[in-house]
Amino acid sequence: MEQQIKQEILQLYKQLKEEDNQKENRLEKWRNLEPESAEFISIIIRTQQSKNVLELGTSNGFSTLWFADALNNSKGKLTSIEIEEHRTELARNYLTNFKLIDNVELLTMDAKDFLVQATPIYDIIFLDAERKHYVEYWIYLKKLLNKKGSLLIVDNVISHQNDVKEFVALIGNDKDYIVSTANIGAGILLVTKQ
Numbered sequence: 001m002e003q004q005i006k007q008e009i010l011q012l013y014k015q016l017k018e019e020d021n022q023k024e025n026r027l028e029k030w031r032n033l034e035p036e037s038a039e040f041i042s043i044i045i046r047t048q049q050s051k052n053v054l055e056l057g058t059s060n061g062f063s064t065l066w067f068a069d070a071l072n073n074s075k076g077k078l079t080s081i082e083i084e085e086h087r088t089e090l091a092r093n094y095l096t097n098f099k100l101i102d103n104v105e106l107l108t109m110d111a112k113d114f115l116v117q118a119t120p121i122y123d124i125i126f127l128d129a130e131r132k133h134y135v136e137y138w139i140y141l142k143k144l145l146n147k148k149g150s151l152l153i154v155d156n157v158i159s160h161q162n163d164v165k166e167f168v169a170l171i172g173n174d175k176d177y178i179v180s181t182a183n184i185g186a187g188i189l190l191v192t193k194q
């Protein structure tokens with residue numbers, strides 16, 4: 001990422017974090033990915049030369065900006081799913097302002113509805129939505145991880161360990177998958193097929 005853009009995006013993160021600090025209700029917060037996690041995933045996109053990335057939980061598009069920039073390098077595209085229309089539109093505005101909208105498809109819909117009909121074309125799936133639904137997503141995520149080399153990345157597995165306990169155990173007990181936790185940002189789970 002160009003230094004100038006990186007500085008602007010980090011400044012934006014600071015502003016969005018300050019907005020979150022003013023809000024009481026968790027669901028009203030933007031809950032953006034920590035920059036170090038976003039940068040880590042953008043390095044994976046560049047090294048994997050990912051062609052198709054799926055993000056579940058766009059919010060205002062902070063993580064989307066990082067992924068879109070990395071996908072410019074790999075000539076890939078991103079599909080990002082968000083349930084709240086106004087968040088999708090905010091993300092569209094940020095991506096447009098940073099000139100990163102061209103390789104991004106933003107959809108306002110329930111992540112599960114998307115997963116039910118999705119086909120296994122994704123090199124990376126980034127899961128960052130409502131944690132209580134993750135267990136029911138696993139059957140569909142598994143289907144998408146059938147593409148050789150596909151990687152599932154899940155945020156908040158250290159910061160919200162209890163919320164994802166059942167989900168992480170479900171994957172851990174499935175002998176077809178390898179799992180690793182990276183202590184970056186809020187804790188990132190990496191999952192791929194054996």
Ligand SMILES: C[S@@+](CC[C@H](N)C(=O)[O-])C[C@H]1O[C@@H](n2cnc3c(N)ncnc32)[C@H](O)[C@@H]1O
Pocket residue numbers: 030031032033034056057058059060061062063064081082083084087109110111112128129130133
């Ligand atoms: C943690 S935030 C995502 C943060 C974003 N990835 C970022 O780093 O900027 C979670 C988002 O998931 C959205 N969400 C919650 N339930 C969802 C669902 N069932 N389907 C799609 N999006 C959902 C929320 O509205 C919220 O914007």
